[in-house]
Amino acid sequence: xxxxxxxxxxxxxxxxxxxxxxxxxxxxxxxxxxxxxxxxxxxxxxxxxxxxxxxxxxxxxxxxxxxxxxxxxxxxxxxxxxxxxxxxxxxxxxxxxxxxxxxxxxxxxxxxxxxxxxxxxxxxxxxxxxxxxxxxxxxxxxxxxxxxxxxxxxxxxxxxxxxxxxxxxxxxxxxxxxxxxxxxxxxxxxxxxxxxxxxxx
Amino acid sequence: xxxxxxxxxxxxxxxxxxxxxxxxxxxxxxxxxxxxxxxxxxxxxxxxxxxxxxxxxxxxxxxxxxxxxxxxxxxxxxxxxxxxxxxxxxxxxxxxxxxxxxxxxxxxxxxxxxxxxxxxxxxxxxxxxxxxxxxxxxxxxxxxxxxxxxxxxxxxxxxxxxxxxxxxxxxxxxxxxxxxxxxxxxxxxxxxxxxxxxxxxxxxxxxxxxxxxxxxxxxxxxxxxxxxxxxxxxxxxxxxxxxxxxxxxxxxxxxxxxxxxxxxxxxxxxxxxxxxxxxxxxxxxxxxxxxxxxxxxxxxxxxxxxxxxxxxxxxxxxxxxxxxxxxxxxxxxxxxxxxxxxxxxxxxxxxxxxxxxxxxxxxxxxxxxxxxxxxxxxxxxxxxxxxxxxxxxxxxxxxxxxxxxxxxxxxxxxxxxxxxxxxxxxxxxxxxxxxxxxxxxxxxxxxxxxxxxxxxxxxxxxxxxxxxxxxxxxxxxxxx
Numbered sequence: 164x165x166x167x168x169x170x171x172x173x174x175x176x177x178x179x180x181x182x183x184x185x186x187x188x189x190x191x192x193x194x195x196x197x198x199x200x201x202x203x204x205x206x207x208x209x210x211x212x213x214x215x216x217x218x219x220x221x222x223x224x225x226x227x228x229x230x231x232x233x234x235x236x237x238x239x240x241x242x243x244x245x246x247x248x249x250x251x252x253x254x255x256x257x258x259x260x261x262x263x264x265x266x267x268x269x270x271x272x273x274x275x276x277x278x279x280x281x282x283x284x285x286x287x288x289x290x291x292x293x294x295x296x297x298x299x300x301x302x303x304x305x306x307x308x309x310x311x312x313x314x315x316x317x318x319x320x321x322x323x324x325x326x327x328x329x330x331x332x333x334x335x336x337x338x339x340x341x342x343x344x345x346x347x348x349x350x351x352x353x354x355x356x357x358x359x360x361x362x363x364x
Numbered sequence: 365x366x367x368x369x370x371x372x373x374x375x376x377x378x379x380x381x382x383x384x385x386x387x388x389x390x391x392x393x394x395x396x397x398x399x400x401x402x403x404x405x406x407x408x409x410x411x412x413x414x415x416x417x418x419x420x421x422x423x424x425x426x427x428x429x430x431x432x433x434x435x436x437x438x439x440x441x442x443x444x445x446x447x448x449x450x451x452x453x454x455x456x457x458x459x460x461x462x463x464x465x466x467x468x469x470x471x472x473x474x475x476x477x478x479x480x481x482x483x484x485x486x487x488x489x490x491x492x493x494x495x496x497x498x499x500x501x502x503x504x505x506x507x508x509x510x511x512x513x514x515x516x517x518x519x520x521x522x523x524x525x526x527x528x529x530x531x532x533x534x535x536x537x538x539x540x541x542x543x544x545x546x547x548x549x550x551x552x553x554x555x556x557x558x559x560x561x562x563x564x565x566x567x568x569x570x571x572x573x574x575x576x577x578x579x580x581x582x583x584x585x586x587x588x589x590x591x592x593x594x595x596x597x598x599x600x601x602x603x604x605x606x607x608x609x610x611x612x613x614x615x616x617x618x619x620x621x622x623x624x625x626x627x628x629x630x631x632x633x634x635x636x637x638x639x640x641x642x643x644x645x646x647x648x649x650x651x652x653x654x655x656x657x658x659x660x661x662x663x664x665x666x667x668x669x670x671x672x673x674x675x676x677x678x679x680x681x682x683x684x685x686x687x688x689x690x691x692x693x694x695x696x697x698x699x700x701x702x703x704x705x706x707x708x709x710x711x712x713x714x715x716x717x718x719x720x721x722x723x724x725x726x727x728x729x730x731x732x733x734x735x736x737x738x739x740x741x742x743x744x745x746x747x748x749x750x751x752x753x754x755x756x757x758x759x760x761x762x763x764x765x766x767x768x769x770x771x772x773x774x775x776x777x778x779x780x781x782x783x784x785x786x787x788x789x790x791x792x793x794x795x796x797x798x799x800x801x802x803x804x805x806x807x808x809x810x811x812x813x814x815x816x817x818x819x820x821x822x823x824x825x826x827x828x829x830x831x832x833x834x835x836x837x838x839x840x841x842x843x844x
Contacts, residue, residue, distance in 0.1 A: 196725075204636060204681065211637075225666060242379035252375045256368065275367040278374070282365050297369060298376025305381055310451055317385035320374045 180243040187235040194235075195228050202247050209248060212323035213255040213274075215267050223254045230254065248321065270323060278320065280348045283356040304354050308347075315340070316347050384451060429585035429595040433575055435556065443547030457547070466542045471833055473535065476525025477502055478713035482828070482838045483703040484749045491652035493737040495786045495839030497629050499543065501747075503556060504627040506536040507578050508755065508779070510570040511625070511766040516755040523750040537577045542832045550683060552831055555603035555628035556580035559596055559617065561587045566623070570766045574625075588619030596626070603628035611740035611785035622767065622777040631829060631836055633682040639663045639732075649733055650823040651843040658733045658844050660822070667728050669817055670711065672721040675702055677711050678728055678819060686831040688790070689714075690732065692821055699840055702826065712826060714833035727816035732790075735844035740785030747782050755779040788829065788837050 183201070186194035199206075203224075210223040230250045240246035259271045305313050315333075318324045326344070330337040441456040466474075478498060485496040502524065509520040509532055517529065526532035545552045556578045560566055562585055574580040583599075585592035593616050600612045607630070617624055639661040649658040670677040674697045679687040689712055693702045702708045707720030717723065748756060755761050761778035821841075828838040 207637065217640075221666065242383055245379040245382040248382055249375050252371075256371060260368075275371060278370040279367040281370055282367065294369065294372030294376045297373030298378070301373050301376075302378040302381055305377060313381070314385050317377070317381060320371075321377065321382060322385065 180240075183243060184235060184239060187232065188239075195232060198228060198231060198243070198247070202244060205244065206247055206251055209251045209322060210255060212325070213252065213270055214258065215269050215271075219258055219262075219266070223251060223258060226254050227251050252321070270325070273325070274320065274323065277344070277348060280345070281351045281355065283352055300355075300358070301351075304351060312343070312347055315343065319344055384454075429583055429592055430562065432560070432582040432584050433571075433580075435575065435579040435581040437544075437546075437579055438541065440547065464541045466538060466832060470535070470538060473525065474539070474834060475713070475715075477523060478835055479706075479709050480523065480750055482709050482712050482835060484746050485743065486826070486838060486840055487700065487703055487746075487749075489699055489840045489842060491842050493739060493840060493842050495737045495739045495788050495837060496743070496784060497786045497837050498835045499539070499554075500627050500629045500786070501743075501782075501784065503536060503540065503554065503578060504625055504782075505747075505752070506532055507556060507558070507574050507580065507625045507627070510573050510578075511623075512755055512762055513765050514754075514762040515760070516762045519752045519754050523752050533573060533577045539834060540577075540579065543834060543836065550634075550686075551630060551632040552686075552836065553603065553628075553630040554579070555599075555626075555630075557599055557626045558582045559592075559621075559624040559626065560584045561622065563587075564622075565768070567766050567768050578627075580625075587617055587621050593617060596624070600626065600628060603630060605630050605632075607787050607789075608738070608740070608785050611738070611787075614740070615783055621780075622763070629836060631831070633686055636681040636683050637663075637665065644734075647731070647733075647822060649844060652824060653843070656843060660731050660733050662729070662731050664727060664729045666725065668723050668725050669728050669819070670721045670723045672705070672707050674705055675708055676817075676819060677708075677721065678730065680730075686829065686836075689828045689830060690821065691826040692819065692823070693825070695823070699824065699826070708826075712828040712838055713835050714828075714830045729816065729818045731818070731820040731822065733821060733841070733844035734790055735841050736787070736789040737839055737841055737844075738785070738787040739839075741783070742781050743784040744779075744782045786837060786839070788827070788839055 180201075183194055183197045186197060206224050206227050207220070210220045210227070214220045214223055227247060227250045230253075231247060234250070238246075255271065259268050262268075305316065308316065315329065318329060319326070324332075326337050326341050330340045333340065441453065441460050443457060481496075481498040481501060485498065485501070486494050505520050505524060509517050509524075509529055512520065521527070521529065521532055524532055526535060540554055543552050544554050556574065558571060558574060558580050560582060571580075571582055575582065581599075583595065585595060596617065597612050597615060600615060601609055604612070640663070643662040644659055645662075646657050647660040648655050649660075667678055667680075673694075675691050675693045677689065677691045679689050681687050691702065691708055691712060693699065705720075707718045710718035711721065744756065755763075756779045758776060758778045761776060763777040767777050824840065824842045826838070826840050828835045830836065
């Protein structure tokens, strides 16, 4: 029996993630409500940054709750925020893959074309890379960066914030920031090259 | 390797990297503030003729307005939710935010006054727009309690649901800190001030407590002089962003005023999700005085929709933690009937799932008029309706904690007026509706909603602006 806190009013102390996850495990539908309560704004904002189409965004956010319901259990996320963020990103790119011919995906395309720069020249495009392996590699690489560069990279490429937004927030010129991002992408490419990144890396 | 692989790689970076990256700012849709509102409440006492020389002038202002004390606002870590600073700065900011939040028990302790004030302040709208700031009045009454004693004080404590002056003081301080926000992410600015005569000696203790717990500044000057009134008006305008200038012009202290207490609220926030300006169009609003043409905004989104036998209700989310509550009475139901309905008042006061209202998470096609409502005047009668009567009684009011015991009965100080003005604007630039509301629902569940409703606010409706679940503003829109 779950006896965790249940929010009665908005703005209240956030419910602990472990309490929400217990609700999922108990197949208690309040799990969805509490997830929405605590992470709804985060999910909508992330979907909004990755997808241009309004309906896409709404559906992506709605699908995230469903996906969380279906994934927990068996999964038991350590960080619900990171877990939900990954769901949103995965759902967003699936929409892009499915509908790219018929819809505008400027935000996603901008991200992908920037990320293309990180791929070492001569890399075999057919080579399959497992996302989790690459994730581990990227995490290690991010650890070596300064706090400012690390945040910049994650905000741009995980959270999907655009350069103008980031520049405004950081009080820098968009051009300056774009160049800083480019340097980061090239540094990542060098690192991938150096490590001869493969499936086994 | 393809760019999409890299995207997947980024998706799979470690949890702590995702968690610790500076929280991205929500999308800035408009450079300017879009929804703005403010309120000002002035409570003042009057005496027929103050004996001058009672203790002599404390401060020799020489007819000038003297600032006795400037409010010292609590130091807080700078907003670091979006910036470029160190991670430790971000953590300090987050931690401070967490500490400021009210817990559920503290929140429930506010129910008494929240639920009493909304109907008391909004009743008797007579088909006109009505708007008030419950929290501004709450803080003004809290300061008034510091200045009074005996039955005068007890009635204020009762109306505010506080056991003791100490309990009220600490609760008000918690409310102030939970609401006040100046860290750059959104504006919820609170101001308090005390306006004293330069020819009278006041007791220091209540002034000190108002400064410490209500962050009140104190001023001294020649009561009734043009200069002093200008200083008061300037303070009010500065603290309300100039949004209430017309109303503030009418705020004047007379030569027989013993002291005045003022509180202000200024609120600016953007919708979490904007209304599509392309969908805004002119339509008919059925005002009590007849049909009028107004601009209506449209938004379709998933949200929790509430209904009861007299009304329906939704919440629109702001970028901050706040929401705007919108309550549409069923056709033929009067505002008075709705304001007498505990479920309706509870929803406007910030309770999420009150008894007596059903809710469902579904698609709402919302049609909302842009509006700009203002109200100002003496709300003394409404404050009396809250059970606060003694302080208004010339012969029985007890202001001894601040005035001292030196006054003769004929010169007794009493509360003569409570001037209150408020304005809430919801204009197109800022008006953005929420696709998702942040709340606990008892419906919705795992299945995507297959129902949808049209909610058309084309006749008089009620609203409240809630931050931290506290009604900062409440109002009736009879004509947007």
